[in-house]
Amino acid sequence: PSWACCVIAGGALRGVGHYSLSEKADRPTFVTMADAGGVDHGRDAKVAESVVAPAGGGDDGAAAGGAGNADDAIEGVDGFKDADDADPGKDGRVGVPIRRAVFISASALASNWRSVPRATMHKALFFFGSKRRWLFPADEEERKEARAQPGRYHLMDKGFLALVAQKDARGEVHFLKRDDLAYERYPGPEDAAAYARASAWLQGLGYAPLRLDDEWWAAHGKGARHAAAVVRNYRCGFHEYDEVTALLAASDERLTPIHRWRSGVRV
Secondary structure (H helix, E strand, C coil): CCCCCCCCCCCCCCCCCEECCCCCCCCCCEECHHHHCCCCCCCCHHHHHHHCCCCCCCCCCCECCCCCCCCCCCCCCCCCCCCCCCCCCCCCCCCCCCCEEEECCHHHHHHHHHHCCHHHHHHCEEEECCCHHHHCCCCHHHHHHHHCCCCCHHHECHHHHHHHHHHHHCCCEEECCCCCCCCCCCCCCCCCCHHHHHHHHHHHCCCCCCCCCHHHHHHHCCCHHHHHHHHHHHHHCCCCHHHHHHHHHHHCCCEEEECCCCCCCCC
16 A cells, blocks of 8 residues: 655654652652753753652642552562662663563553552653653743643643653653644644654664564454554554554563553553
8 A cells, every 4th residue: 555654853852850760769759950960951940840849730630640659569570670770771681671561641641650650660661642842841832732732731740740751861751743743633744754763762772673564464463454554553653552552562572562551460
C-alpha cells in the first residue's frame, strides 16, 4: 500500500525540575534544577519554579495523583538500583539493559502515578504520544495549545510534572510528537519519521530497535487487520494505544508497555 506521511525536524528537549526517586527516602522530594545542579535544557528558572512543588492535587484536582503511594515497592525486582548509587538502566552487567515498564499515556499515568511502586517507577520509561510543550509550556501561546488538548495537561499534578521532568533529564522519556508539529485535533498530521526517532531513543538505552518492518507484521501480526493497523500507526506517526502496545511488546521482551497501571503488575 502507499502511505502519505510528512517529515519535519524534531523539537527541542526540555526539562524543568527534579523528583527524587530513591527508595531510601520516606517521602518523595522535589528540588529545582538550580538546587540539584542540573541542566534545564533551555528552560529558565521561572519555569522550573512554576513546576516543582510539593506533591498534591492539580489546579482543581481534576488531574491530581490517584490513591495509594510509592511505598508499596516491589521487592527483589531484577536489576533495580537505588537512584542514589547506581545507573537505573543496567542490571549489574555492563551494557545489559534491565526489564522496564513503559508507560504510554501521560494522562492515564497522571491520574494514578502515586499508586505505582517506587521500584517500578524508578526504572520505568515514559513513551508519551503528546508534545513535550503540552506538559511544559513556555509561554501563553504554548499554554493555550496545551489547554486545547483533551489530555488536560494544564491540570496535571505538579508533583507528576516534576517526576516527568527528572526522568526526561535522565533520557527516560520520549514524546512522540515534535513540538513544531502543526497539530490541531486528533489524529493530527502524519509524521513518517516519528517512530524512527522513538526507535533510536530505545536503542540508545540498549534495547532492540522497534519492529518497523511491514513484512514482519504481515507474517506475525494477529491477522491482516491487526497487522495493517500496527503498520499504519508507525508509518504515519500516530499513537494508538493498542498498536503502540503491540509494537513495543513485539520489539523487545524486556519492555512491558502499560496504558493504565493496575496493582499486581510485576515488571
